[in-house]
Amino acid sequence: MKRHALFLLPALALYGAEISWSPLPALPDAEGFAGSFAGVSGGALLVAGGANFPDAPPWRGGTKTWYDGIFALDRPDGAWRGAGxxxxxxxxxxxxxxxxRLVC
Structure with a gap:
């Protein structure tokens, strides 16, 4: 882990002032998805699949549910849409x- 940080330090020193973060709209699911596939393709951010515990947390006997939905965000200020x-x-x-294409 420390060795990876050494590679990031020069990039942060050179480009740190140019990097900015801003939140994106939340995915259209109250629970969210862990372990989703994600990437940018065709100018859109794609998020696909993943899992969660919709009924109860695992320590309270909840069962993991897996998903096959694909969501796309075309613009940072846009809305998520179903994409297959x-x-x-x-x-x-x-x-x-x-x-x-996003290969999963």
């Missing part, structure tokens, strides 16, 4: 952004 479904409910994997 994964072939099956899935999460906690790897995603790769390539032109016009």
């Amino acid at each position: 479904r994964l072939p099956r409910p899935h999460g906690y994997g790897v995603s790769l952004s390539i032109p016009q």
Whole structure:
């Protein structure tokens, strides 16, 4: 971990003043999704799949539910929209952004 930080320090020193953060609109789900796939493709931020415990937390006997929904955000000040479904409910994997596609 310390070695990775050494690679980030020069970037922060050079570009730190240029980096800014601002919140995006929340996904259209009250619980949120853990382990979602995410990436940018075709100019949109895509978030797909993931899991949560919609009925109760796991320490209270809640059951994990997996999701297959795909959401897209076209502009930082826009609204999330449904953009299809994964072939099956899935999460906690790897995603790769390539032109016009997010590979999960």
